Amino acid sequence: MTERDDAVSLGEAHDLEAVRDALVEWYEADHRDFPWRQTDDPYAILVSEVMSQQTQLGRVVEAWEEFLERWPTTAALAATDRADVVGFWTDHSLGYNNRAKYLHESAQQVESEYDGSFPESPEELQELMGVGPYTANAVASFAFNNGDAVVDTNVKRVCYRSFSVPDDDAAFETAANDLMPDGRSRVWNNAIMELGGVACTQTPRCDEVGCPWREWCDAYASGDFTAPDVPTQPSFEGSRRQFRGRVIGTLREYDELEVDPLGHRIRVDYAPDGEYGREWLTGLLSDLEDDGLVTLERGGSPAETVARLQR
DNA sequence: GTCCGGGAGC
DNA sequence: GCTCCCGGAC
Known part of the structure; x- marks a missing residue:
């Protein structure tokens, strides 16, 4: 047994059928239609x-279409000069x-080794x-x-947030495979990658895109949207201005919000008592209040302060 | 000699 | 994300 023995499997904690159906339904109802999602040609x-x-x-869409127009099959690609393929890549x-x-070499392998x-x-x-x-x-x-199950950074982020899977490659792989319904890797891997690509993005868009996992999602419940690939410190300057914008954007969606839930939606590294916590956010909100953009309702404790957009 | 993990470079 | 290379273990 190489697994941690204190780990609770996803199946014990959730109704996996419901979780799976919700995601597949969400994906099938609407998704980005990349051209390669409309073929089953392995090449x-x-x-x-x-x-x-x-x-x-x-950028890939255009290149993909042109590449396949020029070399429609492994046979065509295998027969061309390597320099042409490299040239296409550069162009x-x-x-x-x-x-x-x-790619050129693998096409030759398919031709010679797999007929x-x-x-x-x-x-x-x-x-x-x-x-x-x-x-x-x-x-x-x-x-x-x-x-x-395909395990890329999107899938890791989804598993980490939704089901608190520890930041560990083996754990991610186990969890991702536990989630995947048997024999449905095509739709499933498309669906979970779509979830990570449009809903569970670095700055999450749970409500905007109607994430189908909100009712089971640990991060959605706690408001803590940290993830392995999300920088804890904002990488660029002028962040205060950026966060003022996020406060306004978030308050347009929610009529009113207490400081902590607001903070978690503003920045993934929000922690009430941390460096960028309640104190920091309250300062930001006070400025917005002074500028006539936000109304603050002070409650009994600092945590009970409620913010809304000034009408 | 072969297998495996880590680190570098594309 | 993949290959290549190196060092260590057996």
């Missing part, structure tokens, strides 16, 4: 995965040329050059509905 999916590893999704600002080299048709298991897919555990799972899932 096209591999190309999208390799491109996505280093480039913003928006489209796709980052490290190594990936182009790996032109992709293997379907994550284990075999990993034999391809440039394809590690992550990409193998993604291709197996999206092309063949035959993968395990």
